[in-house]
């Protein structure tokens with residue numbers, strides 16, 4: 339590696355380390371994995387990332403955000419998790435898709451992530467995302483999930499855009515509606 343590239347890499351590393359230290363003292367930035375104190379019930383583990391992985395499994399997040407999770411009975415390695423689902427959920431709201439959370443955690447701040455999950459995406463969130471459940475999660479748990487998914491790194495897999503009611507999806511979809519009586 340030429341010297342200037344090495345120097346650039348060293349500078350980048352220092353900048354990253356400084357950013358992490360700044361974040362750790364603020365207690366709200368990805369990069370630190372020690373668990374800050376929490377009030378109320380919350381997941382305890384060796385690191386935020388470990389807590390986050392566990393919470394995503396027991397919180398069923400993979401079911402709708404990881405391709406093949408249900409079909410493989412949960413046997414998808416972490417590197418392939420959370421890149422989104424290309425099967426749409428269709429209902430009177432239109433068609434929604436389990437988004438690529440790998441991309442979202444790279445692009446959005448941890449505070450914004452918490453805000454979205456606490457507020458049904460500012461009131462704009464569609465089913466079947468369990469918004470009412472994530473809104474009640476302990477904030478530290480929401481941060482742990484963010485840090486775990488962010489630690490998996492970017493994954494550029496594309497997920498179809500959500501569609502308004504009446505628009506026909508081009509890919510596969512599931513109809514989410516209540517039926518009564520015999521089929």
Ligand code: HEC
Pocket residue numbers: 394397398399400401402403427434435436437439442451454455459462463464465466467468472483500
């Ligand atoms: C039953 C399916 C389902 C489950 C389970 C589920 N999600 Fe979702 N999720 C969705 C769908 C569909 C959307 C898109 C909603 C929309 O378009 O408004 C979504 C959107 C999101 C978003 C918003 C992304 C953005 O900023 O636009 C986040 C964050 C998220 N989910 C995290 C989670 C987490 C964390 C869990 C586990 C606790 C989880 N989801 C479980 C289906 C699901």
